[in-house]
Amino acid sequence: xxxxxxxxxxxxxxxxxxxxxxxxxxxxxxxxxxxxxxxxxxxxxxxxxxxxxxxxxxxxxxxxxxxxxxxxxxxxxxxxxxxxxxxxxxxxxxxxxxxxxxxxxxxxxxxxxxxxxxxxxxxxxxxxxxxxxxxxxxxxxxxxxxxxxxxxxxxxxxxxxxxxxxxxxxxxxxxxxxxxxxxxxxxxxxxxxxxxxxxxxxxxxxxxxxxxxxxxxxxxxxxxxxxxxxxxxxxxxxxxxxxxxxxxxxxxxxxxxxxxxxxxxxxxxxxxxxxxxxxxxxxxxxxxxxxxxxxxxxxxxxxxxxxxxxxxxxxxxxxxxxxxxxxxxxxxxxxxxxxxxxxxxxxxxxxxxxxxxxxxxxxxxxxxxxxxxxxxxxxxxxxxxxxxxxxxxxxxxxxxxxxxxxxxxxxxxxxxxxxxxxxxx
Amino acid sequence: xxxxxxxxxxxxxxxxxxxxxxxxxxxxxxxxxxxxxxxxxxxxxxxxxxxxxxxxxxxxxxxxxxxxxxxxxxxxxxxxxxxxxxxxxxxxxxxxxxxxxxxxxxxxxxxxxxxxxxxxxxxxxxxxxxxxxxxxxxxxxxxxxxxxxxxxxxxxxxxxxxxxxxxxxxxxxxxxxxxxxxxxxxxxxxxxxxxxxxxxxxxxxxxxxxxxxxxxxxxxxxxxxxxxxxxxxxxxxxxxxxxxxxxxxxxxxxxxxxxxxxxxxxxxxxxxxxxxxxxxxxxxxxxxxxxxxxxxxxxxxxxxxxxxxxx
Numbered sequence: 004x005x006x007x008x009x010x011x012x013x014x015x016x017x018x019x020x021x022x023x024x025x026x027x028x029x030x031x032x033x034x035x036x037x038x039x040x041x042x043x044x045x046x047x048x049x050x051x052x053x054x055x056x057x058x059x060x061x062x063x064x065x066x067x068x069x070x071x072x073x074x075x076x077x078x079x080x081x082x083x084x085x086x087x088x089x090x091x092x093x094x095x096x097x098x099x100x101x102x103x104x105x106x107x108x109x110x111x112x113x114x115x116x117x118x119x120x121x122x123x124x125x126x127x128x129x130x131x132x133x134x135x136x137x138x139x140x141x142x143x144x145x146x147x148x149x150x151x152x153x154x155x156x157x158x159x160x161x162x163x164x165x166x167x168x169x170x171x172x173x174x175x176x177x178x179x180x181x182x183x184x185x186x187x188x189x190x191x192x193x194x195x196x197x198x199x200x201x202x203x204x205x206x207x208x209x210x211x212x213x214x215x216x217x218x219x220x221x222x223x224x225x226x227x228x229x230x231x232x233x234x235x236x237x238x239x240x241x242x243x244x245x246x247x248x249x250x251x252x253x254x255x256x257x258x259x260x261x262x263x264x265x266x267x268x269x270x271x272x273x274x275x276x277x278x279x280x281x282x283x284x285x286x287x288x289x290x291x292x293x294x295x296x297x298x299x300x301x302x303x304x305x306x307x308x309x310x311x312x313x314x315x316x317x318x319x320x321x322x323x324x325x326x327x328x329x330x331x332x333x334x335x336x337x338x339x340x341x342x343x344x345x346x347x348x349x350x351x352x353x354x355x356x357x358x359x360x361x362x363x364x365x366x367x368x369x370x371x372x373x374x375x376x377x378x379x380x381x382x383x384x385x386x387x388x389x390x391x392x393x394x395x396x397x398x399x400x401x402x403x404x405x406x407x408x409x410x411x412x413x414x415x416x417x418x419x420x421x422x423x424x425x426x427x428x
Numbered sequence: 429x430x431x432x433x434x435x436x437x438x439x440x441x442x443x444x445x446x447x448x449x450x451x452x453x454x455x456x457x458x459x460x461x462x463x464x465x466x467x468x469x470x471x472x473x474x475x476x477x478x479x480x481x482x483x484x485x486x487x488x489x490x491x492x493x494x495x496x497x498x499x500x501x502x503x504x505x506x507x508x509x510x511x512x513x514x515x516x517x518x519x520x521x522x523x524x525x526x527x528x529x530x531x532x533x534x535x536x537x538x539x540x541x542x543x544x545x546x547x548x549x550x551x552x553x554x555x556x557x558x559x560x561x562x563x564x565x566x567x568x569x570x571x572x573x574x575x576x577x578x579x580x581x582x583x584x585x586x587x588x589x590x591x592x593x594x595x596x597x598x599x600x601x602x603x604x605x606x607x608x609x610x611x612x613x614x615x616x617x618x619x620x621x622x623x624x625x626x627x628x629x630x631x632x633x634x635x636x637x638x639x640x641x642x643x644x645x646x647x648x649x650x651x652x653x654x655x656x657x658x659x660x661x662x663x664x665x666x667x668x669x670x671x672x673x674x675x676x677x678x679x680x681x682x683x684x685x686x687x688x689x690x691x692x693x694x695x696x697x698x699x700x701x702x703x704x705x706x707x708x709x710x711x712x713x714x715x716x717x718x719x720x721x722x723x724x725x726x727x728x729x730x731x732x733x734x735x736x737x738x739x
Contacts, residue, residue: 198626199626199627201627203627204630205564206542206543206563206564207542207543208563209626276542276543317519320519321519322520322543323542323543324541324542324562
C-alpha cells in the first residue's frame with residue numbers, strides 16, 4: 004500500500020520545516036520531496052494535507068492502561084484507540100496494573116496484547132520496586148529484555164532513599180531511565196487537593212507544594228550521585244520547576260514532564276467539589292501554573308505527557324475525598340497543548356518537540372521523518388474548532404475537567420507503520 | 429410585608445445572604461417561645477417527613493434537629509452510618525436516592541467528608557440541610573451561635589469575636605468566620621500555628637499568635653474542641669502544654685471585657701481547652717447555645733419546608 008501525503012507543512016524539529024509531500028510504502032517513509040510526488044497506481048491513497056501540519060508521531064510517555072486487572076476502567080485496546088484519536092503513535096503505560104508490571108510475564112502480556120489488538124506502539128514502563136512496595140528491586144535485566152523502556156513506581160513513590168539510590172545505580176547498567184513520581188507520602192498524607200486558600204475555604208485537607216519539590220530535590224541529588232538519567236513525572240509546582248532548572252544548569256542528567264491540566268487549570272477548578280478536577284499531584288495555584296508554563300517555554304520541562312488516568316464514572320461520583328485521582332487525557336492533550344502556541348508561549352516547532360521528539364530522545368526511541376524510517380506520523384489540523392465532548396472519547400474513561408470546553412486543533416490523521424490508525428470524520 | 433424564603437437547601441454560610449440569615453434568626457425568636465410552653469408542640473409541619481441521616485456520631489446536633497422536627501409535628505426518622513447501607517458498600521448518592529424514593533421532604537445530613545451535602549443537594553428534589561460536612565461547614569451551629577450572641581448583645585455588628593483552638597479541623601470555625609463577618613462583626617482567630625489553615629484570612633478574618641491578644645477587647649470568646657488524637661499527627665506536643673498555652677482560664681480572662689461571653693460548640697474537654705471554673709462561670713453561655721439550637725433548627729426546618737414569615 005502506498006500513501007501520499009500532499010501539500011502539508013512538514014515539521015521535524017531541528018531537521019525539516021516546509022511544504023513537502025511524503026510518500027509512504029510498505030510501512031516506511033520512502034520520499035520527502037518539495038517538488039511534488041511522482042507516485043501513482045491503483046493502490047495509492049492520497050491524503051490532502053494542505054493547510055495542515057505533518058509531524059513525527061506524538062508520543063505520550065505517561066499513561067495508565069489499567070490492563071491487566073482493571074479492565075472496567077480501560078483496556079489496552081481502548082487506551083490505544085484513545086491514543087490514536089488524540090494523535091499519538093506511541094504510549095508508555097505505567098506499571099501500576101494488577102498484577103504489577105514488575106516482571107517479564109506482565110511486560111510480555113502487555114506487549115503481546117498490544118501487538119495483536121492495537122495499531123499503535125506500546126512501550127511499557129516497568130516497576131522500580133517489586134509490587135511497587137518500595138522494599139526490593141524488580142529484576143531490571145528481565146524487564147529490559149522483555150521490552151520495558153523505563154522504570155517507575157508511579158503512584159507509589161519510593162520513600163526509601165537508599166532503595167532509590169540502588170535503583171538508579173542498577174538501572175544505569177541497563178540504560179533504563181528512572182521516571183520519578185515525586186511525592187513525600189508523609190507530607191501529603193490525607194490530602195485531597197492543593198493546600199491553600201481554596202482548600203481552606205472548602206474544608207478539604209491540603210497537599211503542600213513541598214510534598215512534591217522535596218522529592219524532586221532528593222532525586223536530583225541521587226541522580227547527581229549515580230549519573231543515571233532521571234525523568235521527573237507530572238511537574239505541578241513552581242518549586243519543582245526551579246529545582247529542575249537549577250539542576251539542568253549544573254549539567255545533571257535530569258528531564259521533566261508536565262500534563263496539560265497543570266498548565267491549563269488551577270485549584271479553582273476544584274470548587275463546588277468537582278471530582279473531575281481531582282488528580283495527584285493536585286491542581287495548584289496560579290503562580291504554579293505560570294511557573295510550569297514558563298518551564299515549558301524555556302525548556303526546563305522537556306515533555307508534555309498526559310498521565311492519562313481513566314476511571315469508571317461511579318468512581319468519581321462520590322464524596323470528593325473518596326473520589327479516584329486522575330484525568331483521561333489522551334484525547335484532549337493536543338488541543339490544550341496547541342493553546343500554548345496560540346498564547347505565544349511556545350513556537351509550533353518547540354511544541355512538537357515537547358510532544359514527540361523529546362519523549363523519543365529520553366526513551367531512546369527512533370522518531371524522525373526521513374526516508375527509510377518507520378512511517379509513524381501525525382497530521383494536525385491547527386484550525387479546526389470544536390467543543391470537547393467526553394461522550395465521544397474512544398477511552399472508557401470519560402473523566403475530564405475539560406468536557407464542554409471550546410478548543411482549536413485536532414489530529415486529522417494518525418499513521419503508524421504506514422497504516423492509517425485514525426482519520427477525523 | 430411578607431417575605432418568602434426561597435432556598436431549597438441550607439448548605440453553608442457562604443451561600444446564605446444577610447437577609448436570609450436575619451430571616452432565620454428572626455423566625456427563631458418566635459420558635460423559642462414554643463419550647464417554653466407546657467405543651468411543646470405546634471402542628472406546623474404535620475405530614476412532613478424529615479430524615480436525619482448521620483454518618484458521623486453526634487449527640488447534640490442530632491437530638492436538637494430531632495426535637496425541632498417533633499415540636500413542629502413533622503415525622504422524623506433517624507439513620508446512622510452503621511445502621512445504613514454504607515457498611516454494605518452502597519455509595520452515598522445511591523443510598524440518598526433510595527431514601528428519596530420514599531418521598532421525604534427534608535434530608536438532614538451529617539458526613540465526615542466536605543461537600544457531601546452539596547453533592548446530595550445537587551441531585552435530590554428533597555431539601556438538604558447540612559448538619560456538618562467534614563471540616564467544611566456547620567451552618568445550623570453558626571446560626572445558633574449568631575442567635576445566641578444577638579440575644580445577649582442585641583446586635584452582632586461591630587462586635588469582636590475571638591475563635592480559639594483547632595481552626596484547621598473546625599467546620600464550626602469556618603462557618604462562624606463567614607457568619608459573624610457577614611453580620612458585621614470582626615473575627616479574630618488564635619491557636620497553635622499548626623492548626624491555623626493556610627489562607628484563612630481570605631474569609632475576612634485576622635489571626636493573632638497569642639490567645640491573650642485575641643481575648644483582649646473581645647466581646648465573645650469561642651473555644652473550640654481539641655481532639656486528643658491530633659497529638660499523633662504532631663499538631664501539639666501534650667495536653668498539658670495545650671491547656672497551659674491555649675486553654676481558656678480565669679487568669680487569661682483577667683484583662684478581658686467585663687461582659688464577655690464564653691461559648692463552645694461542644695462537646696467540651698473539661699479542663700483542657702476550657703478550665704472547669706470558666707465553663708461553669710458567669711460568662712459562659714454554653715447551655716444557652718444548646719437551648720437556642722432547638723429554636724434555630726425549628727426555624728430552619730420551618731422555612732425550608734416552605735413556611736412564609738410575615739414581618
